[in-house]
Amino acid sequence: xxxxxxxxxxxxxxxxxxxxxxxxxxxxxxxxxxxxxxxxxxxxxxxxxxxxxxxxxxxxxxxxxxxxxxxxxxxxxxxxxxxxxxxxxxxxxxxxxxxxxxxxxxxxxxxxxxxxxxxxxxxxxxxxxxxxxxxxxxxxxxxxxxxxxxxxxxxxxxxxxxxxxxxxxxxxxxxxxxxxxxxxxxxxxxxxxxxxxxxxxxxxxxxxxxxxxxxxxxxxxxxxxxxxxxxxxxxxxxxxxxxxxxxxxxxxxxxxxxxxxxxxxxxxxxxxxxxxxxxxxxxxxxxxxxxxxxxxxxxxxxxxxxxxxxxxxxxxxxxxxxxxxxxxxxxxxxxxxxxxxxxxxxxxxxx
Amino acid sequence: xxxxxxxxxxxxxxxxxxxxxxxxxxxxxxxxxxxxxxxxxxxxxxxxxxxxxxxxxxxxxxxxxxxxxxxxxxxxxxxxxxxxxxxxxxxxxxxxxxxxxxxxxxxxxxxxxxxxxxxxxxxxxxxxxxxxxxxxxxxxxxxxxxxxxxxxxxxxxxxxxxxxxxxxxxxxxxxxxxxxxxxxxxxxxxxxxxxxxxxxxxxxxxxxxxxxxxxxxxxxxxxxxxxxxxxxxxxxxxxxxxxxxxxxxxxxxxxxxxxxxxxxxxxxxxxxxxxxxxxxx
Amino acid sequence: xxxxxxxxxxxxxxxxxxxxxxxxxxxxxxxxxxxxxxxxxxxxxxxxxxxxxxxxxxxxxxxxxxxxxxxxxxxxxxxxxxxxxxxxxxxxxxxxxxxxxxxxxxxxxxxxxxxxxxxxxxxxxxxxxxxxxxxxxxxxxxxxxxxxxxxxxxxxxxxxxxxxxxxxxxxxxxxxxxxxxxxxxxxxxxxxxxxxxxxxxxxxxxxxxxxxxxxxxxxxxxxxxxxxxxxxxxxxxxxxxxxxxxxxxxxxxxxxxxxxxxxxxxxxxxxxxxxxxxxxxx
Numbered sequence: 001x002x003x004x005x006x007x008x009x010x011x012x013x014x015x016x017x018x019x020x021x022x023x024x025x026x027x028x029x030x031x032x033x034x035x036x037x038x039x040x041x042x043x044x045x046x047x048x049x050x051x052x053x054x055x056x057x058x059x060x061x062x063x064x065x066x067x068x069x070x071x072x073x074x075x076x077x078x079x080x081x082x083x084x085x086x087x088x089x090x091x092x093x094x095x096x097x098x099x100x101x102x103x104x105x106x107x108x109x110x111x112x113x114x115x116x117x118x119x120x121x122x123x124x125x126x127x128x129x130x131x132x133x134x135x136x137x138x139x140x141x142x143x144x145x146x147x148x149x150x151x152x153x154x155x156x157x158x159x160x161x162x163x164x165x166x167x168x169x170x171x172x173x174x175x176x177x178x179x180x181x182x183x184x185x186x187x188x189x190x191x192x193x194x195x196x197x198x199x200x201x202x203x204x205x206x207x208x209x210x211x212x213x214x215x216x217x218x219x220x221x222x223x224x225x226x227x228x229x230x231x232x233x234x235x236x237x238x239x240x241x242x243x244x245x246x247x248x249x250x251x252x253x254x255x256x257x258x259x260x261x262x263x264x265x266x267x268x269x270x271x272x273x274x275x276x277x278x279x280x281x282x283x284x285x286x287x288x289x290x291x292x293x294x295x296x297x298x299x300x301x302x303x304x305x306x307x308x309x310x311x312x313x314x315x316x317x318x319x320x321x322x323x324x325x326x327x328x329x330x331x332x333x334x335x336x337x338x339x340x341x342x343x344x345x346x347x348x349x350x351x
Numbered sequence: 352x353x354x355x356x357x358x359x360x361x362x363x364x365x366x367x368x369x370x371x372x373x374x375x376x377x378x379x380x381x382x383x384x385x386x387x388x389x390x391x392x393x394x395x396x397x398x399x400x401x402x403x404x405x406x407x408x409x410x411x412x413x414x415x416x417x418x419x420x421x422x423x424x425x426x427x428x429x430x431x432x433x434x435x436x437x438x439x440x441x442x443x444x445x446x447x448x449x450x451x452x453x454x455x456x457x458x459x460x461x462x463x464x465x466x467x468x469x470x471x472x473x474x475x476x477x478x479x480x481x482x483x484x485x486x487x488x489x490x491x492x493x494x495x496x497x498x499x500x501x502x503x504x505x506x507x508x509x510x511x512x513x514x515x516x517x518x519x520x521x522x523x524x525x526x527x528x529x530x531x532x533x534x535x536x537x538x539x540x541x542x543x544x545x546x547x548x549x550x551x552x553x554x555x556x557x558x559x560x561x562x563x564x565x566x567x568x569x570x571x572x573x574x575x576x577x578x579x580x581x582x583x584x585x586x587x588x589x590x591x592x593x594x595x596x597x598x599x600x601x602x603x604x605x606x607x608x609x610x611x612x613x614x615x616x617x618x619x620x621x622x623x624x625x626x627x628x629x630x631x632x
Numbered sequence: 633x634x635x636x637x638x639x640x641x642x643x644x645x646x647x648x649x650x651x652x653x654x655x656x657x658x659x660x661x662x663x664x665x666x667x668x669x670x671x672x673x674x675x676x677x678x679x680x681x682x683x684x685x686x687x688x689x690x691x692x693x694x695x696x697x698x699x700x701x702x703x704x705x706x707x708x709x710x711x712x713x714x715x716x717x718x719x720x721x722x723x724x725x726x727x728x729x730x731x732x733x734x735x736x737x738x739x740x741x742x743x744x745x746x747x748x749x750x751x752x753x754x755x756x757x758x759x760x761x762x763x764x765x766x767x768x769x770x771x772x773x774x775x776x777x778x779x780x781x782x783x784x785x786x787x788x789x790x791x792x793x794x795x796x797x798x799x800x801x802x803x804x805x806x807x808x809x810x811x812x813x814x815x816x817x818x819x820x821x822x823x824x825x826x827x828x829x830x831x832x833x834x835x836x837x838x839x840x841x842x843x844x845x846x847x848x849x850x851x852x853x854x855x856x857x858x859x860x861x862x863x864x865x866x867x868x869x870x871x872x873x874x875x876x877x878x879x880x881x882x883x884x885x886x887x888x889x890x891x892x893x894x895x896x897x898x899x900x901x902x903x904x905x906x907x908x909x910x911x912x913x914x
Contacts, residue, residue, distance in 0.1 A: 034571065034572065036571070039585075039586040039587070040586065040587060059572055060407075061571060061572075061574075062582070062586070064585060067878075068874070070878060071873070071874060071878035072571070072874070074878050075472065075873065075874070075878060075880075078487060078488060078570050078571035078572075079485070079487045079571065079572070080571060163774060169860050205861070210861065211745075211777060211859065212777045212859030212860055212861060213859065213860030213861065214859070214860065215585070216585060216586040216587060217584075217585055217586070217859075219586075219587045220587060220588055224387070224746050225746055226744055226745050226746045227745075270485055344679075347679070347680070347863075347868075347871075348679070350860070350863045350867075351679075351680060351682050351683050351863045351868075359704070359708040359711075360708075362704060362705070362708065363705060363708055363709070363720075366701060366705050366791075367723060369788070370723075370724070370727055370788075370791065370792075371727070372742075373735050373738035373739055373742060373788070374727060374730060374735065374738065376738050376741065376742060376748060377734065377735075377738045380741070388740075388741035388747075389741050389742075389744065389746060389747045389748045389751055390751065429641060429642050429645070430642070432638045432639065432641070432642065433638065433639045433641075433642030433643075434639075435635070435638050435639070436635060436636050436637065436638035436639025436640070436642070437639050439635060439636045439638075439639075440636055440639070448639070448643060448646075451646050451647075451650060451651065452646065454650050454651075454654070455650060457841055457845060457898065458845070458891065459845050459846065459848065459849030459890065459891070459894065460846060460849065460850075461849045461850075461851065461866050461869055461870070461887070462654075462657070462849065462887050462890070462891055463653075465657065465869060465873055465883060465884070465887055466653030466654050466656060466657045466887075467649065467653050468873065469653060469656045469657060469660060469880065469884070470649070470652060470653040470656055473656065495649060496649075498645075499645070499646075499649040499650060502642065502645070502646075506642075556725075556728060556729055559729065559731070560728060560729070560731055560732055562731070562732065562733055562852055563850075563851070563852070566874070567873065567874070576731060577731050577732075577733050580731065580733045580734055580737060581733055581852060581855075584733070584737050584740070584856055585855070588737075592734065592737060595734075596730060596731075596734045596738075599729070599730055599731070599734075600726075600729075600730050603726060603729040603730070604726065607722050607725070607726060607729075608722075611718060611719065611722055614718065615715055615718065618714070
């Protein structure tokens with residue numbers, strides 16, 4: 001018995017050693033930075049580049065949606081230095097005093113941001129955020145599985161696509177598209193409108209049209225032909241397209257969501273300066289270029305847009321025409337009681 | 352009892368097939384040349400290579416092994432001491448303590464995880480505000496959580512053996528001149544060893560397999576293997592997960608086969624001795 | 633040696649890390665967002681009755697299936713020879729050493745519309761056969777993202793927890809009792825019904841506890857195999873703490889009610905069997 005015990009111990013030690021071999025070599029004299037981003041939203045090589053250039057260790061984690069990000073920040077017990085919320089979430093975080101004011105002397109590359117993205121509606125004084133990526137939401141569909149051309153949100157509610165539709169798994173995007181389909185605004189505070197939209201979604205679920213509610217799980221499913229239709233972000237469509245050329249993307253005629261994700265620092269972050277250095281790094285031209293090419297989203301950086309391959313910067317999916325953009329609406333933060341109503345409506349759908 | 356016929360054997364084989372089919376699938380597709388998890392495209396070791404260069408997974412693996420090892424050892428020591436203490440208690444207090452002991456065992460994982468996270472976050476906030484520290488959920492809260500749910504398993508494993516102990520042996524040892532600790536070490540401990548080792552193994556298994564409790568108590572910086580798999584399964588899936596499953600499976604298989612062989616060898620030896628003794632009689 | 637005080641560190645530890653957290657859960661359940669005493673968390677929960685019902689129902693089915701498969705397995709196992717038994721025990725425990733998330737994740741690739749099973753069925757022409765006979769137009773069986781898939785996942789993950797306790801108890805049954813019953817003229821069915829079954833009951837009860845409780849509260853299995861279509865208690869609770877709706881008060885209330893219901897179920901069950909408490913001595 002003693003022998004077994006010592007054998008076990010030996011095995012544990014060996015496995016610990018083996019796993020320890022990996023990265024004990026690198027030295028990080030300048031501390032660390034804790035980053036929380038979205039999944040598939042960065043070229044991971046740039047992290048190693050940052051570490052070797054600055055000597056700051058990057059602890060990189062991902063999150064699936066803005067509401068979960070909010071929970072993580074409110075729950076306490078977690079400490080991130082850089083987060084990348086979407087526009088409406090940023091205005092909520094600013095309203096609730098959950099963001100640090102940035103020291104722009106540490107972020108000189110901010111000057112490269114296109115004027116259209118400076119002092120945005122969600123951060124009017126531009127003291128809290130630096131834009132990272134922007135894009136649109138649209139319908140992605142597999143042309144080999146869907147015979148017709150899709151132009152409207154209505155396709156998502158069409159029974160002939162039963163079991164083939166992947167709905168987006170967060171309340172504002174999902175209820176939002178139903179609102180748009182019904183002709184309302186994404187930012188309506190009229191509870192009856194929100195309720196009608198949710199009823200539509202509930203009917204969609206009951207009719208068996210929805211295959212699953214997904215976020216990043218959509219990549220494998222669309223690429224593999226597991227589902228025919230999905231709703232997701234333009235940049236991700238471009239990534240999926242590389243693995244499945246049958247996929248098409250459309251911004252529906254009723255209009256869709258235009259979003260900007262920006263980098264912020266949560267209040268009380270322990271490595272604020274390192275965080276600002278990281279943000280600045282993300283705004284350098286070659287890093288911005290690498291990220292763009294890796295994830296397919298659209299950049300707010302002037303030099304990066306110039307440096308992009310014309311097939312990308314001219315791609316209407318990544319850089320839509322003004323008339324398409326005119327149809328798109330940005331989310332703004334909603335009053336607390338409406339937010340709670342969204343929560344309860346979303347749960348009404350999910351249960 | 353009736354010996355097993357063909358029907359029952361067939362049933363057993365079916366069940367074992369059911370148990371192992373998904374594992375088999377995982378293993379096979381860890382060697383797949385494409386990232387498909389259901390269509391075989393040829394043999395390749397690329398996922399194993401990717402696995403070893405993926406710092407996040409390696410970190411998570413190391414954390415898992417470390418926490419499980421340390422927690423099970425601590426739980427073993429504390430649990431054995433506790434079991435001895437409990438066996439010396441009066442009936443009423445013993446019943447109360449055993450009821451509390453059973454709580455983590457019978458309670459749903461998620462309730463244990465949620466309750467611990469409430470405690471940790473509250474305590475951390477209080478400490479941070481009064482002492483100005485910057486504590487947060489991390490390795491220590493994870494370790495505490497693991498020790499907490501490991502100890503009951505150890506106690507459950509050791510306590511029965513204590514009950515089976517011959518109460519006179521300890522006195523005999525003392526009569527022969529052994530002092531307390533010595534008597535304990537040389538007389539009681541060897542008898543308890545199987546129970547302790549069993550408890551250690553169970554605690555270690557439980558820690559390695561845990562997902563829910565770790566999920567709520569590890570915080571943002573520390574991650575266990577299970578947490579990483581969960582995060583990966585909700586994003587673009589990579590067969591690196593398959594590769595790590597295969598490695599885990601292989602190492603555990605080797606370990607258990609080894610233990611099994613030793614066990615049967617020991618049994619055979621014991622049987623041989625028994626028959627020798629009976630012949631001599 | 634038998635010093636009562638040896639248990640003191642442990643008692644203190646358990647008080648701090650088991651009892652206090654549970655008290656916190658109770659406290660939070662009755663607290664509102666602004667910090668005052670309230671019963672509103674419980675009234676909000678009324679909307680989620682569906683989820684409670686669904687979770688308990690699916691857990692019940694999973695437990696029953698586990699008993700249906702696990703009991704015979706444990707019984708046949710107990711009848712095998714020594715070395716076979718040891719190997720079989722090891723084989724049952726082995727999957728438990730592989731993280732349950734990994735094994736659940738594997739079922740995803742098996743059950744998906746373009747997954748293993750469906751691809752296999754298509755290759756052997758099952759769908760064309762069915763379409764030919766019934767005039768339908770299917771190209772796959774819809775298995776994943778259903779309640780069935782979740783039950784399958786639960787059974788798969790928790791089966792060893794049902795088999796092992798039953799096996800342990802049956803194996804310990806003194807063979808002489810069975811012999812005695814046979815000597816008294818009982819045939820096999822009677823021996824089973826009147827001797828083995830009652831004696832194995834503590835193991836069954838233990839197994840039920842070890843399966844039902846995790847099944848009711850799991851959230852990883854519905855997440856992976858349910859595709860966000862099937863919301864269960866675990867999902868609800870998790871969403872309140874780590875997910876998109878941050879409300880630890882509501883989450884605590886749901887956890888509290890769930891705990892209470894489970895306790896009641898267990899208490900009712902224990903009145904049917906007076907076996908030894910919770911000992912799964914593997």
